[in-house]
Amino acid sequence: MNFSSFLLMRQEILLLTIILLLVVAEISISQSKKQSIVHLAIFLFGIHTIVGFFTIETSSLFGGMFHTNNLIHFFKNVLNVGVFILLLQSADWLQEKVVDEKKGAEFFILLFSSLLGMYFMISSGDFLMFYLGLELSTLPVAALAAFEVTKRISSEAGIKLILSAALASGVSLFGISMLYATSGSIYFQDIALIISSTNLTILGFVLFFAGLAFKISLVPFHFWTADVYEGAPISVASYLSVISKGAAVFILMILLFTVLKPLMHVWENIIYVIALATMFTGNLFALRQQNMKRFLAFSSIAQAGFILLGLITGTQLGTATIIYFVLIYIFSNLAAFGVVQAISLKTGKENMNDYEGLYRTNPNLSLVMMLALFSLAGIPPVAGFFGKFFLFTAAASEGYYLLVFLAVVNVTISLYYYLLVVRAMFLRTSDQAIPYFKNKLYMRLGLLVTVVGILVLGLYSPLYDYIFELSKNLN
């Protein structure tokens, strides 16, 4: 391995360095100054995020096991930005609750390890690397979900996640072995040439798909979602719903659009059905949720259903709109989770009716929440509208008008429950409204970044043009 191959893997190596630095810091920093680990981690990761924006060459390493190009690099950047915002939003929680339990560095190490797994998963050039990445990205999150060991519900979330994730990845691995059996290779390049739609291949594909569908929490593989989100610390729930889901969508897209393209006549039907099931299930279950975390869990299931509308196309337009949508979704959902996190941290309240009258006492938080929800619902001029509109355009470009119609029906359903939160915050007044509080700097910064993203990402069209150009790398 020479220096230039180091440069190609710089995201991975840099992140690994940060993880090791944090281990050193954990040992060397005295107990009284442990708070500074949070600052250190955010600072290091900020640098990492910025370094990621330098462009990269198209190349592959380790005999094709690892490959990278500007598009894959961009995926990693999207994830980096998401994680960075997430860190800003969790800083207060970490400083107030976690560091005192001597687990500050652990949180970062686990989180970054999981992110590292996602890097490898996205960059993988064969199924072995893919599987390693998948496992590395999932296992630390299970530990994170059980992070609040004193809470029974948190441990329960961790166990639920690890058991179902293990099953899912086992099923996925079984599917991969079938694909290997029919094509004789685990390298994506070889498989793409050999693969044909025999029964065994299709069975293999379906099993493999189930494993990833679990990570994206598509129906019918979604049952873990609400329980885990509710039990896990909010930062972890937010990580699961945004970063973990985004990474899985990216790799699924890469695989479907390149390696498994010959099976398109099979997977487009599967995705059609799953898209409908996911949208309707997510939206209809979200209608009655009272707990904000469960509410956002079902909302994020529904959003995953919308993403499938782009996935079904298999075209460059589909790729571009999915990336664009996921990017916007990261900002919108992080904004929503950020507000939930801020309120939960100060008051411990997580139910929708606790939010009644919030605008009268905390106007800024309510406005952030409203923008986030409008963006998730797809109301112009905030970014979510553009993301959704373009996704629908992509689906319509392939003639899926009925699917688009059913999707817009779902948009209307989703608007109802998003408005329920707006109703609680703006329309209602309450004697027990959450009193005014001021967030700390990190949280305010974290929310500010998301708000800027929500307002700008949609209206600023060169971004989409850039993503569209990048998408050529895939198709």
Place this chain on the structure above:
Amino acid sequence: MDILTLFIIVPIITIIALVFSKGLERSRVVSMIGSIVQLGMAINLMFAYFKERAVNTDIMVFTKDLVWFKNFNIHYNIGVDGISVALILLTAIVVLAGVFISWKTSELPKEFFISLIVLSLGVYGVFISIDLFTLFVFFEIAVIPMYLLIGIWGSGPREYSAMKLTLMLMGASAVLLVGILGIYFNSNADGGALTFNILDIAQVHIPLAAQKLFFPFVFVGFAVISALFPFHTWSPDGHASAPTAVSMLHAGVLMKLGGYGVFRVAMFLLPAGALHWSWFFIILAAIGVVYGAFSAIRQTDLKYINAYASVSHLGLVLFALLTLNKIAWNGAIIQSLSHGLLTALFFALIGMIYGRTHTRDINKLGGMMKILPFIGAIYVITGLAYLGLPGFSGFVAEMNIFVGAFQQNADTFNRVLTILVVSSIVVTSVYILRLVGKIMMGPLETNDVTDLPKATWYEKTGILLLMLPVIGIGVAPFWLSEMIMKSLEPFIQGVL
């Protein structure tokens, strides 16, 4: 800055100024200044339009075209014709009147005025857009503030009404989205690139099958906001719960977007679809006209009466558009303007009466002319204009519609429907005259209301702002007719 983009910029500046202003006094002054500037711009636009029209024969004038999303061929593409100019003027008038009428908003005044201005921003945007995508964006921007406006400042079952209204209108616009995508992906039927540009698409021969398929989507998507039967149910509840200025803006301006969209998008871009489907939708529109009028008779709440009357009158606009006839179309546009002004007047007056007597029940009101002479007199005039008395705008509009619908190349089916619809005029007279007779002229219902406060200066200003154009259109409809007729030409060539 070009003359049209200012209609986007000025509201945005007003909103920013409002964000930084504290309290009722500042907010209302800021929004008043903003709205006056808008009205000034609208009047200026009208004169500029006349000047430009004399030398420029394009369909749209003052056009400006900026590329927005180049991969989708989405442009920020604006321009106006006579119809848009007239509707922009209407909007500016109603918004300013609305600001005056809400002079005393005590709860969260800043937020109220911001929502109001956002709504007007969306409406202006729709009227100046030539690009379907930007039009759709502005359309949704205009709808969503209604949720907060009714939900926060409304009365009665406000949460229910706000939710119902928002969901029905946003649901409609979701349907519209499918229609717009259908148009977009057929806009290359003649070999060109895909485009959202309305003027370019109008030149394209969209395949008949696509026109037939997507016309209902586009038509229903727009017509729901014009209270097309049976999708009108949001309207009475929404109007009844909304605060006065919001009812004014909503019935006066927002509901006009429906007719405008039907005309500008559905009929202009999918003419064959319109021909194919008009028989079906014209029946719905006719039912709406008659049903709305009869429902209004049975209501006892002033706002509900007016809301159903709006269903009836806007049904008339849709009816006129669906007759596919030039004179009727002219009538439809004038009806839009006339109804916008009159219904805004009505809601303003109802708001004033309610503010003083704290009831909108006609059984509890009577003899208002004795105690509130100014409001009473205007109410009577508005009522007469509403039922189509010559000399006011309503007459000009309805005359055009019925003459057009009956006279030119109409078959038996259309004529029978027209006769049916004409009967609604009689019903309108019944409920308006009964209303005027009962609450204005009738005996005083209670004796303890004799010393109600007189109309204040801001109320009078708001009322006069709306009243003058009503009389203006009624007395001298020619200039308006001419402005509209000329702009109708290209549409007529396309559709008829």
